[in-house]
Amino acid sequence: QVQLVESGGGSVQAGASLTLSCTFSGLTDDYIAMGWFRQAPGKEREFVAAIGWTGNNAYYADAMKGRFTISKDSAKNAIYLQMSSLNPEDTAVYYCAADPKMYNIQKLNTADYWGQGTQVTVSS
Numbered sequence: 001q002v003q004l005v006e007s008g009g010g011s012v013q014a015g016a017s018l019t020l021s022c023t024f025s026g027l028t029d030d031y032i033a034m035g036w037f038r039q040a041p042g043k044e045r046e047f048v049a050a051i052g053w054t055g056n057n058a059y060y061a062d063a064m065k066g067r068f069t070i071s072k073d074s075a076k077n078a079i080y081l082q083m084s085s086l087n088p089e090d091t092a093v094y095y096c097a098a099d100p101k102m103y104n105i106q107k108l109n110t111a112d113y114w115g116q117g118t119q120v121t122v123s124s
Helices: 102-106
Strands: 003-007 010-013 018-025 033-039 046-052 058-060 068-073 078-083 092-099 118-123
Touching: 003 092, 018 033, 018 092, 018 118, 033 068, 033 078, 033 102, 046 068, 046 078, 046 102, 058 068, 092 102
Parallel strands: 010 118
Antiparallel strands: 003 018, 018 078, 033 046, 033 092, 046 058, 068 078, 092 118
16 A cells, blocks of 8 residues: 655745655555645646655756755655745645656656645745
């Protein structure tokens, strides 16, 4: 049984930093791509960042480059999203996802497995 569990969300002031965690279990070696998505109220889900199984290749949505960093700890079966210089437009539910294909996550906004999401609220 595959499980992805996000944590680390919360309410912060604009300019603050926050790190989200996603611990996973049950994924086979086929699931080489993991990523973060977010969905704000009334908006479509959008790609945030993705990372390859080895943790060496990372990809970001243009709006997140320079502010967000994705990383992976294989020993802990976890990926992380370090977010800095947060602004109210970053307010959303953030989801962790896993898929066999990086293209699906990065370009098609889709994945085989999803976490339940963690809320991030940034106030001005």
